[in-house]
Amino acid sequence: MEDSEILDQRPCFHSPEPEATRRYGEGLARVWREMNAPGPGGLVVSLRGDLGAGKTVFVKGLARGLGIDESLVSSPTFVLANQYASPGEGLSLHHVDFYRLESPDELESMGFFDLIAPRAILAVEWGPKFPGELPSDRLELELEADGGSRLLRAEARGPEAARILAGWSASLAE
């Protein structure tokens, strides 16, 4: 496949309930783990969606896929960033929320750039607030509420994200 074809992938996923959103996250983390073994590079997922769309729910799913107890994953809005280590494999989940930030200057003092790391998934809620500060190779995910259900739109920016997205889509089609 040509890179341009890969980059054109913009699949949509339908989620009828929070548990389904969680399973999408779980599936993405699993695919990332499997595709990158044994030396995974970092994956950056930028999340967009209104209050209550399920961004934190999706990240709970990412935790589950990394073998992290999802009940530990709570909203990072107040503390700005939470870090979780997966048991055993040396993988980690970094969960950041730009919601309360007003200026990209704040990213340095909150330690954001240290969270972009190999062997880690960095999930950024309200990522589109400062798109210029995110790594150019990343997965963009939009969650849109439609009554009780949700529409997830995924888009790869960059070759590594495209490779992961292709694997994720394929795993969902199975």
Add this chain to the structure above:
Amino acid sequence: MKPAAPVAGLVLGIESSCDEMAAAVVRSGREVLSNVVASQNEVHAPYGGVVPELASRDHARVVSGVVEAALAQADLAPEALDGIAVTAGPGLVGSLLVGLSFAKALAYRAGRPLVAVHHLAGHLAAAELADETLAPPYLGLVVSGGHTALYRVEAETEPGLLGQTLDDAVGEAFDKVAKLLGLGFPGGPAVSRAAEAGDPKAVNFPRPMAKKGGLDFSYSGLKTAVALEVQRRGGAEAMCQGEVADVAASFEAAAVESLLVRARRALSAEGLHRIAVVGGVAANRRLRAELAAAGERDGFSPSFPPIALCTDNAVMIAAAGARLLGRGESDGLSLGAFSRVPVGEAPWRGAPA
């Protein structure tokens, strides 16, 4: 009566777990000699919102001045201290490291012992500091923008976690509902003010996890229900003042009720008759009134520290540190910061440098 546990004399507390950089000196774990807080909120409030240039959380710029002011107001040199207590977690690692590094350097320079304090154990220590009749064992309810949790507080051991939020903190729900309703900042007081004119029964919001037993909390679903209700009414701009008041009052009633239900359940399960409510949401008037009324019915007595001790401060860190130091605890200069720590655990003890 049991003899009081030993407590260290003059202790400097340093707190920098999130937005506030604070330092304080406390004598014997109870007497406040100084209390300095450089708050992001104070800076923001006059402008009706967050001012980008001022919102850098640049604790590194203010830490030295804040600590010096706390020592100067207490009229003490660092060498005169019996110890230095500092928040090591949970919180934003970058912010925590500023306070931690400064505390280490000061402890090294002055040759005084250093002790790490759990942020939430600090909040609970603030309750005892403010209310002399409050003594363990009692139930601690921590309600703030970052935390929602119930603890059993004992005299000799660290607080034991009974239940906590599985998603959003209650203070965060208040902030986000304020934003949905187009109300001011910070969100908690803004929603409560709007709610005063509203009907708490106007909208029957779901009571978070009402059907589930146990002592855990969840506020994400309630937040989503408010978002849908605002959307149904055409958005905050389209809603009249009375509608905003009704939605605010109905949300506040649901949020407070779920705190109340779990607090009563925990008091009864643990056989306790005292409850201390700490954290920013402890300032909520509806929570105070309903907990007091429930106490009269059920025979328990709630304790609320003054507002100044409810928000993040260093007095509570100094008070909690005085007890740890009194018990003979101290930490080496290899102390590390942690983003997430269950109360009762102290991963910073023996942490790599």
